[in-house]
Amino acid sequence: MTITLITGANKGLGFATARRLIAAGHDVWLASRTADRGMPAAEEIGARFVQLDVTDDASVAAAADRVREASGRIDLLINNAGVFGSRRAADDIAATEVAEVFDVNVFGVVRVTHAFLPLLRASESPAVINLSSGLGSFEMITTTERARYGSLPYSSSKAALAMLTLQYARSVPDIRFNVVDPGYTATDFNGHRGVQTLEEGTDAIVSLATAGADAPSGTFTDRNGTVPW
Ligand code: NAP
Numbered sequence: 001m002t003i004t005l006i007t008g009a010n011k012g013l014g015f016a017t018a019r020r021l022i023a024a025g026h027d028v029w030l031a032s033r034t035a036d037r038g039m040p041a042a043e044e045i046g047a048r049f050v051q052l053d054v055t056d057d058a059s060v061a062a063a064a065d066r067v068r069e070a071s072g073r074i075d076l077l078i079n080n081a082g083v084f085g086s087r088r089a090a091d092d093i094a095a096t097e098v099a100e101v102f103d104v105n106v107f108g109v110v111r112v113t114h115a116f117l118p119l120l121r122a123s124e125s126p127a128v129i130n131l132s133s134g135l136g137s138f139e140m141i142t143t144t145e146r147a148r149y150g151s152l153p154y155s156s157s158k159a160a161l162a163m164l165t166l167q168y169a170r171s172v173p174d175i176r177f178n179v180v181d182p183g184y185t186a187t188d189f190n191g192h193r194g195v196q197t198l199e200e201g202t203d204a205i206v207s208l209a210t211a212g213a214d215a216p217s218g219t220f221t222d223r224n225g226t227v228p229w
Helices: 012-023 035-045 057-071 095-105 107-121 138-143 145-149 152-171 198-209
Strands: 003-006 027-032 048-051 076-079 127-131 176-180 220-222
Touching: 003 012, 012 027, 012 035, 012 198, 027 035, 027 057, 035 048, 048 057, 057 107, 076 107, 076 198, 095 107, 095 152, 107 127, 107 152, 127 152, 127 198, 152 176, 176 198, 198 220
Parallel strands: 003 027, 003 076, 027 048, 076 127, 127 176, 176 220
Antiparallel strands: none
16 A cells, blocks of 8 residues: 655645545555644544644654654655745845745755655655646746746745755656646635635646656646646
8 A cells, every 4th residue: 555645734735635645545644733733634534644844853853753653664755835925025025034935845845855765765666746836937937927926935945846856856766756736726825716626736646646656757747747847
């Protein structure tokens, strides 16, 4: 059985992904930064709960210990936890506000990936899926209407995440690393203004998560196919 850990899975796309992957037969660890939000969510769908704040080294290390003791390995890590950060104009944004967003969306992914690498290496077919965005695509931002929705901290953090994923894919060839853009999906993240349903928003993630050992590494996709870097 595929053992999958999803960060920030107490709601939104992470929760919907957990629900769909359990239905597809995965044994899912639903990671959430708080027990009061994460435990009921896990119980509702039959996932295992683990506390994990991606900005906290001790929390990440404790989560890796807990999963190692209970499961011995993970086959799939989904770095889903993310924040949008300030929506203010670029002129008004200070370095601390950018740092807060990078701490979750970029350094958080490194923190979690680094801590779970030994558990991934215990798998016969390990994979990592990172949740990026079209707003982190240079091509999309410069050639489509998405430029209107970009933000200095968020877009730059997701662009960094895309490159981070490519670097992992090239330098850690025994693990498949891919980036997925879920598309503009109605969640708390955007005050439910997103135009896609949670089902549509999780299509690309579920497709990659269930593709098996033949799945590629170093790709950027959404539910319609390849996304330009
Ligand atoms: P969401 O509903 O706001 O959920 C975000 C999740 O991340 C929540 O569970 C939140 O936990 C968690 N989180 C935030 N900071 C965390 C931390 N320090 N440690 C652990 N968990 C943390 O957002 P969503 O729409 O599902 O977004 C999920 C991912 O998809 C994000 O990476 C986002 O950038 C990406 N994405 C979303 C869209 C979209 O249209 N929705 C489009 C493109 C990309 P709490 O509940 O405790 O706050």
